[in-house]
Amino acid sequence: AQSVTQPDIHITVSEGASLELRCNYSYGATPYLFWYVQSPGQGLQLLLKYFSGDTLVQGIKGFEAEFKRSQSSFNLRKPSVHWSDAAEYFCAVQWRGGSNYKLTFGKGTLLTVNP
Amino acid sequence: EADIYQTPRYLVIGTGKKITLECSQTMGHDKMYWYQQDPGMELHLIHYSYGVNSTEKGDLSSESTVSRIRTEHFPLTLESARPSHTSQYLCASSELARAFFGQGTRLTVV
Numbered sequence: 001a002q003s004v005t006q007p008d009i010h011i012t013v014s015e016g017a018s019l020e021l022r023c024n025y026s027y028g029a030t031p032y033l034f035w036y037v038q039s040p041g042q043g044l045q046l047l048l049k050y051f052s053g054d055t056l057v058q059g060i061k062g063f064e065a066e067f068k069r070s071q072s073s074f075n076l077r078k079p080s081v082h083w084s085d086a087a088e089y090f091c092a093v094q095w096r097g098g099s100n101y102k103l104t105f106g107k108g109t110l111l112t113v114n115p
Numbered sequence: 116e117a118d119i120y121q122t123p124r125y126l127v128i129g130t131g132k133k134i135t136l137e138c139s140q141t142m143g144h145d146k147m148y149w150y151q152q153d154p155g156m157e158l159h160l161i162h163y164s165y166g167v168n169s170t171e172k173g174d175l176s177s178e179s180t181v182s183r184i185r186t187e188h189f190p191l192t193l194e195s196a197r198p199s200h201t202s203q204y205l206c207a208s209s210e211l212a213r214a215f216f217g218q219g220t221r222l223t224v225v
Contacts, residue, residue, distance in 0.1 A: 046157040046158070
């Protein structure tokens with residue numbers, strides 16, 4: 001079955017440290033790939049997306065993500081975390097083809113940033 | 116396990132019909148959201164609610180309307196469906212920093 005997995009429910013990092021949030025998907029072909037961030041009480045904001053081409057994608061707020069086909073992964077990274085990055089992060093995939101275009105979210109990773 | 120439900124999952128309907136997309140959550144969350152998403156595009160917030168009798172328009176203008184009479188229920192209504200309303204509609208609820216999503220409703224207006 002098609003699925004999206006974010007294996008880390010909660011991650012805590014110190015301000016200034018590097019960050020990597022993991023996302024894996026299960027599907028027979030390459031889907032559209034997204035990372036969203038939700039700050040407390042806010043709606044979702046798109047950080048970046050991958051459709052095709054260069055597998056390293058740059059997003060807003062200094063985030064980037066790398067698509068690795070061999071690992072069915074789309075991990076989100078940031079070299080130096082700021083306190084304002086504390087939020088919940090969602091990986092999402094959208095299956096291509098047919099008339100479904102189903103959008104599926106992972107369960108989210110909650111990021112805590114220590115001063 | 117989070118419990119937020121959307122019905123129907125798929126709907127094909129004729130132009131001019133009135134439709135209501137249902138969204139219910141059993142977690143007691145005050146904040147609920149409706150998003151619209153076209154294939155390959157990002158989500159757009161079309162409605163949100165911070166509690167009973169509270170509804171606000173989102174970032175993307177939408178001809179749909181919502182109501183929040185009960186905490187657990189946040190239905191979305193289109194009075195007269197048009198082909199331009201064909202899209203995926205995703206409901207979510209949140210508490211503090213955690214958000215939970217429904218399975219989505221794939222609407223096709225023919």
